[in-house]
Amino acid sequence: MMFPNDMQPFVLYRDEKVVEPKPDQKTLNERFTEEAVKFVRAKREEPFFLYLAYSAPHIPLHLPDRLRGKSARGLYGDVVEHLDSGIGEVLKALDETGLADQTIVVFTSDNGPDTRGPYDKRGQAFPLRAAKATTREGGVRVPCVMRWPGHIPAGLVCREIASAMDVLPTVAGITGAQPPQDRIIDGKDILPLMTKPGAPGPHDAFYYYYAERGKTRGGPQRELEARLPAHCNGRHPV
Template identity: 40%
Template sequence: MSPLLNLQLALLLAAVVGIAGQTTAEEAKRLPNLVLIFTDDQGYQDLGCFGSATIKTPHLDKMAAQGLRLTSFYAQPVCGVSRAALMTGSYPIRIAEPGNIKRLHTVPHSKETTIAEVLRRAGYATGMIGKWHLGLDQKGVPGGMDPETTPNAQGFDYFYGTPKYNGYTVYVDDVDMRVPIMRNQEVVVEAVEDWDHITATYTDEAIRWIEAHQQQPFFLYLAHNMPHIPLGASEKFKGNSDAGFYGDCIEEIDWSCGEILKTLKQLGIDDNTLVVFTSDNGPWVETTRAMEPRGEAFIPRDHSGNADPLRGWKMSAWDGGCRVPFIARWPGKIPAGWESDEMLSTMDLMPTFASLAGAMLPDVDLDGKDATDFLTRKIEQSPRDEYLYYSGCLLTGVRSGSWKLVLPRSESPAGLGWWGRMIEEVPDPLLFNLDDDPGEVSNVANDHPRIVASLMKRIERARSELGDIDHPGSSARSFDDGPRKLQRPLH
């Protein structure tokens, strides 16, 4: 069904419902546009408004000054896992996957409902530009991805970008791997040889798409490949940042955000558009393989970001792996200059966007919370009262309020494959007060046994409902026959 026909049907339905005194067709036309800008491997501190002294981000700093900055916003610690949580409003351990295989990079089952599907059913045009990384590998098809797991099959009317990540080495020429770029189901670039112009290209694509859909409510998901290695920045930005090549990439992303905001203003839809900026996980800091003191050199320090004052980085089970910058701007709806340390997560965006769009959520258990009243500051308290730390299917801890409990674990735990190398041993339970100790340095478990016991009750509920590395949970979804299997078995 075409996007135009979808809109016509949605407006017709709105008009019919309006007869009953609920929503009119005219009100449906005023539904807010939704723009989600998602970066890749960007550290918590890597914006001026989050403390960077070396990376200049005037457009994002201004966006924060005109809107909301959240300092306890959580994603997931790895790329594909994080995108799955964002798209489905669920912890990845809950999400059904093809063949009931829990993969290191989650692949949502085709029967899972994405945020794009929810919004498209409400009459929204849905466009995705950038990195997908939620597809199932399949040889002999365009882009090497099972057609049922492409963006177009998961709710997006339009897709331009990469089906997977751009690489896993510092330089493109370090390996033979090359990534295609697709427009919908067509491969338009067979193999990317350098990434210098990817941010500018995505920006041009995003602006053209917004201009083409300005007459109807739209959802744009702009998922930058940067600053994931191999890095790339155009001539205007390369070599200009005080933070090296990585900083160049962030400063070009900042420019891109400025271009998006300028376009919305020029089109006269700025006041009716919610723009959200965040990252998929923390920075990939791995100067030597697995950070071994005498290990083989890997990522130069000027090719990755900074999670200070948090502990850890991408793939780790500390806050630096999954706590990311968050900015939201919506003139007249989100108060300017508001900052909060209340918890929120990528999972909360799906129910929040659905609420703003007047859309129906899928009839399944979700972990996301509707944060509409919180984001617009009708209330000061976030609807999220806990965040569970999962590394793949391994439950490693929980945060509630300012308290974080870290569970005992072995070094490089079984079942986590290649990214288990970034997880160190924790022999005994640890308790941190993140308000006083964001770097997770001072264990105060012995001083607060009642808090430890209270948090353990949350852990026990999570193990029962969602599951853990050694068993599925009672509320985990499955659409295929057979037991749950791990991509990297425990034994």
């Protein structure tokens, strides 16, 4: 897919070819899972990178009828449970192919939840403040769960600040690959955060913005928010 499931055109691609102009969104979670499992089994003898971007639980919510009413959180909870099940199938495939110990799994999100609409059909960032499309914690602080048996200790909790931008330099460092030299790489190697309890974060400060709101954060107690001039609005480098 090229766009989120609430935008048009909403079409399904295989590589660069459109295979379905209007896919049934009720089936997408299962179809994405099936493709991911098939990919893992096919690549068991060679290095691979799998980027699995489910459309769920992005609004509007879609789910097979047989799975509705399963959770205590309404339709949103049902969709999340269905997502959990799909991720479990991918992890199972890694276990069954003997690839689990050689595979780094990173589960995260691109932003906080959309809190518009009825309670049972939307996300919730509580106790964090605000939600998607803001620079508050509820908009930019997202879950991140990693699995790498034998390297990442089970139950390790890290409270340092990190970013999805850190994945590239971290994986490059682990695999011995050389990051691109023709551009600035903002991410840092966070392998110590993943493997060593109490390791310090590699970032001195974070800066991020959305529309006219900008924010910097340099530690657990050092945070500053400011309103940017309207002419900035993300169009000029900082």
